[in-house]
Amino acid sequence: MRTDLERFFTPRSIAIIGASQDFGTISGQPLKHLQSHGYKGTIYPVNPRYAEVGGVKCYPALAELPETPDLVLILVNASRVTDMLRQCGAKGVPYVIIFSSGFSEVGGGGVNLQQALAQIAREHDIGVIGPNCQGMINVADSVFAGFGSVFSSDYDPGPVSMVSQSGGFGFSVMNLSAKEGGLGFRQMVTTGNEIGVSTLDFIEYFIRDPQTEIIAGYVEGLKDANRLIEVGEKALQAGKPILMWKVGNTEQGQRAAASHTANLGGAMALYGAAFRQKGIIQVDDIQDVVDYGRAFRSKRLPQGNRLAIITISGGAGILMTDEIVAGGMQLAQLSVATLDKLREFIPSFGSLLNPVDVTAAIFNDLTLINRTLQTIIDDPGVDCVAMINASLQGDLAATIAGEIVAVAKQTDKPVFLSWSARDVLAQDAYAQLDAALIPHYKSPVRCGRALAAVSWYAEAKRRNESQRDEKPLVIERPEAKKMLQGRTADVAEYEAKRILKEYGIAVTQEALALSADEAVAAAKRIGYPVAIKIQSPDISHKTEAKAVRLGIEDDDALKAGYEEVVANARAYKADAKIEGVLVQEMVKGGTEAILGVTNDPLFGPAVMFGLGGIFAEVLKDVAFRLAPVTLSVAREMIEEIKGYPLLTGARGKAPADLDALADAIVKLSALAIDLEDVVAELDINPLFVMEKGKGVKAADALIRPVVKSRERVNE
């Protein structure tokens, strides 16, 4: 499929199949909008019913056109779209936008029609956008190829390019951001059902497009989600932040999963992991795009998360503090030298503690603004500065803005403003700030939120750079792969742990016994006390089947226990295939954790870590990352969960062996990659994390192999 999208956004000629003379209708609008916005290329209306449309010669069929258009817009009824797309293929058209609805979004026959479209697009190598979309606007080159209310307005081009799976919402983002938020867009494209050119294709193009500075996206779901990490990496390297909606978070539809990992690893967990890994900024509302867009336009990223606030309103300073701390930043600790300097000119009724309350007295001597700002910016403990000017307006506002611009020009540190004057009352001040790309916000809360977004992004970028050279661990175990190939039933504990061992993950000492006597022999080798557990591919929940006994102290108890768990297993499931009874050391001490792999159909393998039992199951306190996971990322996962203090000595426990835990996560990641073709889900539950220096030990494990759904036996 084609991805030379420059041609799509700047087509030399556009054909409109189904063009209507009634400009009020959907099929009439594109020609009207192209014309009224001054499209410079050639327009070819195609409709056998007309000789001309909008003063332009109309053709009865695409084949009759004197040239091959760069872009074709298809606006006919769904039933006729396949035919038209075939004609585009015959003509060699590179890009087609299919506006028509009535495909997979309506289910039934629409799904088949859509498959047919995709097939034609592949055969003819057509870059299809849509179906079920609202088209595209290239503001910079005046290409308004679509329909909808927002096409009637003119726009000034700006730094943002956006791709949206929703037409109505996407165009409203562009319209409100540009017109009410003052943040212009460069390109805007809606992709609807996305049978061809995808959201990530467009994002990759925006990364390459030299004039796009900021990328925005609205996503319901990515069919090529496995590319998200790679595309995110390119955007990070290019220094182009991606502002992203991921919606549909309340959907329930989870597939039935055997493991906790797969149950917890729904789409949102994996999107969230990918976004975090590559610094993709999630947005909630249109105002976020405007606010964060202004912030990123300044092209300044803080070196750390320490903010100094200068304010003339104590209350606003407190509000901003609450917001930035919630967003992961902290108030900078000003140095003694800085405080000494400030003391010289800040009134005694001000406050030198950050937020620095300079009081309105600062406006009696305007050089004070310059000196205060400069002094604080110069403090090496300050990564960025926010100044709160309340509702200052008029000439005073303009003068102060000039002072701020002068100081800000001398530094690379971000300087943000919270300034609540209405636009009409501080026009001159705001114009100076805009010209110098100094972000300003009407409320301290919005200013703080934008600062936190920039700080989060800068941290993600630093983290990513420091991790770029970390080579992921690669382990290849062809025997393990072979062992799992073609399996249809869940792989029970004994075998699953043998596979873990192959990848260097420590497991409990254990042996599979086929008789009570074998069990006793094994227990003598391992040492009492031992645990025993039934091994059956047909019994995934051994405890529920009462087929587990813990803390067996001697031979007699072991023999009795052996018979009991076998009997209970048979009672639980008469036809269960019983592979034996696992005799296992009892682990003493340690903290129960859970590790897992879910091999997502869209994202590929992802690794999960959490504390065991209620933490994972009830509180869902777990961390996900897409594989491969390097050592430093494994560390992040461990520190990310709320229960982390339990591993570092909370409630009088000994600190846990975090090195061994991180090592096990990395090895599990290597396993997940090596066995991607054969492992669908994997739980290590519990993994005992022993105290510092004593390692980890997998006490139970379960693998669900990759099987075609028809062959699945455990559901």
Added chain:
Amino acid sequence: MRTDLERFFTPRSIAIIGASQDFGTISGQPLKHLQSHGYKGTIYPVNPRYAEVGGVKCYPALAELPETPDLVLILVNASRVTDMLRQCGAKGVPYVIIFSSGFSEVGGGGVNLQQALAQIAREHDIGVIGPNCQGMINVADSVFAGFGSVFSSDYDPGPVSMVSQSGGFGFSVMNLSAKEGGLGFRQMVTTGNEIGVSTLDFIEYFIRDPQTEIIAGYVEGLKDANRLIEVGEKALQAGKPILMWKVGNTEQGQRAAASHTANLGGAMALYGAAFRQKGIIQVDDIQDVVDYGRAFRSKRLPQGNRLAIITISGGAGILMTDEIVAGGMQLAQLSVATLDKLREFIPSFGSLLNPVDVTAAIFNDLTLINRTLQTIIDDPGVDCVAMINASLQGDLAATIAGEIVAVAKQTDKPVFLSWSARDVLAQDAYAQLDAALIPHYKSPVRCGRALAAVSWYAEAKRRNESQRDEKPLVIERPEAKKMLQGRTADVAEYEAKRILKEYGIAVTQEALALSADEAVAAAKRIGYPVAIKIQSPDISHKTEAKAVRLGIEDDDALKAGYEEVVANARAYKADAKIEGVLVQEMVKGGTEAILGVTNDPLFGPAVMFGLGGIFAEVLKDVAFRLAPVTLSVAREMIEEIKGYPLLTGARGKAPADLDALADAIVKLSALAIDLEDVVAELDINPLFVMEKGKGVKAADALIRPVVKSRERVNE
């Protein structure tokens, strides 16, 4: 202190002490603003330096005025304020706004000055507003008594009255809400350091003021927080929602507390509890005030939380769904009858599932809007309706707005709109909606958030009404109070549990032994196994002192254990007063919970519930309510925590005795009220919640008595 605040907001005359002829200065501004906005009363500038200010006769001193003004504004230097306030007292002035800074906010001598002011105000019964504030605006009556940029503009009066402890931020809320948000204010007052008339005094006045429909507040801290519940109740009964900022949430300053309850019960926990109990809506930003204000202006509250969404944009429907579900609402399940009706006129490529996607085809036959909306509103399973009109504009927008208004008038159910057209392109449509008080929002996210706020408030109101007749349990135990009076040391387990027993809270069987032989005798009565624990007012953390032994099975072990815990206690703290060794039944099974009381200096007694151990200590998963707590509120607390599933049978556990748990919470609340004067903190940790029907059992408890800080011995 005076609270007839009508006189404050509509003074017949105003004196300005320290009035300046320079209208650019702070002391010059109030006269200018009063005049330019057309204040209808008499203005008396007071300044010995001038004969007139702004064309008005100026007096050398307040005593010289021909009458007693209703309101005096004091704008002189901090050092002269006490003198001026005394003069106000001598003249019998009812209300004084002190603008001057330099009081408690600067610490040191400012604190003493402020105390002196408060003393004068009390002596003369003056209603003081401030010091360190920016004054007041009564828009409806054109009283602009203050200074600041926003005083230069004119405003249309609206339904909101606001009180703010921050001048700069408060006035920016009013200015931006009124001018950019289209939500007018009626009154706005800033209270600064609040030595006299408090935030809650103003809120009580707004509740009484017939023309105030919505109340807004910005609060850093309430000195009379104990009135919050009472004032909140009045507001709920009057049907006037309170939109409230509570800021300073990242403050650390916790007092050293003996109990988990007091450690977890910081100011935010107690404000949060009070807000929840009385339906006070927390806001984050100015836009929230505008959005929620528009919503509440409609005066329609949903009967439940089930929303039906009608949309022409699938994407916007998904966004709104995410938002309302996150806000505690749910999508309504449309009835079969409703679906059958809709099927008649919604195109096949639309969606009948809620969100109902009517597609743009609805605009081909405008009667369809009416029919769709009416059909959905009539569904008894629908509590409120949101319609999403994307960016529709112009004449079509106006016609559609008319249709919506016509249908909305026929129902009491809330009808909200998400409509993204810019104001200038849908003026007529928006004007019709505004006139009919139908809330409309530029984004589906804001619309959803406002709906969720209204739904949350409506639910709080219903809950409050259903709980109003629930009498709180009252238990009076004068002996218990007497026992704790004058105590300075923490009350250890044995005694603390005897007090719990007095209030009907079940405790473990136990006896205090003063020798190993007494311990054996006690164990025989109680039955083995037993636990033993040192009892000393000087050892609050018995486990840390190694002065606890659990699971003692026989006499010999008990005797040895007795000597051991005594020895360990002495080793831990040589001079600890040892009251004996507690011999206690071992509780088998059950779930560990924690109950507690914190007697907050501002709020009074509050009750806490959580699950034990890590849940409370590491995850801070606890619920607070201000006492008294009734049975249904106790139930809410239990259901509110994240670990709740652990009490209802998660992970194969038997369901816990929630009735007994709720009963214990109610009894603890009665204790907290009865012993308010003597109990500062109380922990029951753990409280074992046994399985259904088997009750609860307090296994350990600690009481910190109320003592003057000088007498405290355990810190």
